[in-house]
Amino acid sequence: MEEKPKLKVTLLTGRTIEQGVGKEWGKSSKEYVESVSVCYMDPEDMKRLGVKDGTNIQVSTAFGSVVVKAVKSLRAPHPGVVFIPYGPWANVVVDPETHSIGMPSFKGIPATVEPAPDKPVLGLKELLKTVFRKG
């Protein structure tokens, strides 16, 4: 069986204007969920991985793994760097280490990305049920 392509990247999380607007409409709103369950990738990296705009990808770190939708970054070139907006999807994979100052590491986390066209991007309720078994 042919091995799936994998890409070693640096994961950044942060604010986007879509996430900012979505959170004000409400965290259960379609606008919010669609704005934070995505991963912005460099177009060259997407080619290397063989994924297109809108293909599901699996982002994995030492702390967890999550399926999100790949989106072509308008902020390219940033090869080797992927970006997921702040939100419940990003929180599954960020580094909780606070280095004794209270602040977890939300940016610059080593991660791997692989195509996952067969795996679904979980909705908010399913994600919460899977992660916390509550709600």
Add this chain to the structure above:
Amino acid sequence: MPVVKAVTCPVCGSLCDDIELTVENGRIVKVKNGCAMCEAKFLGYCGEHRVLKPMIRKNGGLVKTTLKEAVRRAAEILAEANYPVLYGWSSTSCEAISVGIELAEEVGGVIDNTSVVCHGPSILSIQNVGIPSCTLGQIRHRADLIVYWGSNPWSAHPRHIERYTAFAEGRFEKSAWRSYVNKVKALVGRKKLQSAIKRLFVKKPAPVPPPISEYKPYPFITKEGRKLIVIDVRRTKSAEIADYFVQVEPNKDYELLQAFRMLIRDQELEVDRVAGVPVEYLEEVADVMVSCDFGALFFGLGLTMSSGKLRNIDAALSLVRDLNMRTKFIIMPMRGHFNVTGANIVFTWQTGYPYAVDFSLGYPRYNPGETSVVDVLLRKESDAAIIVASDPVSSFPRKAAEHLVKNPLIVIDPHMNVTAQMADVLIPSAFVGIEASGTAYRMDHVPIPLKKVVNPPKGIHPDEEILRRILKEVRRIKKKEEAA
């Protein structure tokens, strides 16, 4: 239709106070002057995701109840807990925060605000190094150089550039907006010309983008007026409007800050590149910094959340201290939530410390890393939590949120946010700045009043009143226990 003028926007730390709202039949129907987030807040505040009745979790699901019952249950949880967490506070009024601290002292818990996962490291550094700062009005009128480091105001503080910095029309410094438009036109023209030449004379396939090590800084055309420098790991929308854009490699901000310090002190760098940026370009940017009359450096979470954390801020504050030996320079953190600065201020008034305050010994203790909420949750020490005007389940790493939702959880929030969906007691509140008045502090520590524009839905009270009721009930329970 009545129009309410000079409304303060309760979204981000910029606290724009020039919003005009049109009200019809007790609902806001039109927003003028606001950004996209402001408009979403004022138009979406009473949408389908609004919680209108208090709820309690029974048999795994949330069921409606009375306010009296919800307050009683919340007070019971807090009174019974040995080490409860009281978290949030940055999206409510200073008046409500003040009551929250009283409640923390009463129940002997740890109270923390959202700055712990935002500019907490900045506060630690400011305590270490000190901060030369000023109000945003001074910057609007006088600053001729603006630097955004690890911050993307275009997305996080959309009107910051327009109201306070590069595109603001100041008394002594003019807006750079017109020259920016000319610059964009020139860039577009140049691009069109280049592609036309390529189409006509060159029949080669399109060139492959160079690898990152070969990447050249974003092309710029110099323009008149205020200068804007953006330093970030990605070419953000804010970077596109900058005169100078420095693309730093992720987790290398500390090296770059120290390199700038060396250049500003006229020391030579014995390398070709620092953090992926050619030294010649850094020298050019350092020259711009030194030759300004009044510079302002705004920094965001790009510095506080990446490798180095508070040490990055130490270096940024030291850079500004060095620059002040050559010219006038100030530095300011880009605060996120509209009253996160107010939370730090009220915490400091009442406890002596800006965040992460532990009352378990009966007096306030402050030791971020030990008394900060993420660490308390990671060590699994807390046994209950009350979250006010915040959504930690969507902003904490999974491991921390797991412990938070495992224990009894009280949420006071107007919306059914992610944490509210996990709540055991959910008390809906009025939106501060829309349905309740109060005070908030802008990112430059200027207090600004928040207006009550419309009435809240029936039976919905402001955070302050809900917290007072819980506090009163906690005291009643404790008195009863003591008497028994």
